[in-house]
Amino acid sequence: MVSAAQEVLLTKKEVMEKFGVCHTTLWNWNRNNILIPVKVGKKVCYRQSDVERLILEKARQ
Template sequence: MQNLLELVKSGVTGITISVTPEDLLFLVNQTIEAAKAVLLTPMVCAAQEALLSKKEVMEKFGVCHTTLWNWGRNKILVPVKVGKKAFYRQSDVTRVIAERGARP
């Protein structure tokens, strides 16, 4: 089976290969595991990022909802929409504070 994986990775073309169902299943499972390793890490990191409500961000900056709307329009602090509600990434809020101080 290892030889089949090496053939696939090497990019050899124009050959016909006969494999047992067990070998094919092994190859498919290895491919799925490799794809999971590549895709799940960024997805897990994104899912674990804290989201702040509009109210929390307004209190943190001491601004009203119109100001937050203007910041979103001007790409200063862009909200993440979940349904009809707007949330803000903690990392974006921290970035704005670092770049511009408490009030952008």
């Protein structure tokens, strides 16, 4: 497991491009506990490990 200090964070824009989704979809994923954002100050980011987990889950479906 990666420590919090070593965790790579992706911006909202990077995640939207990776999945080809819009802001509303990310908001819905957060609401449904599919992909939870991390706030760094006022900036919203996503853990790369969470994004990769979601990619693998979607690939299995």
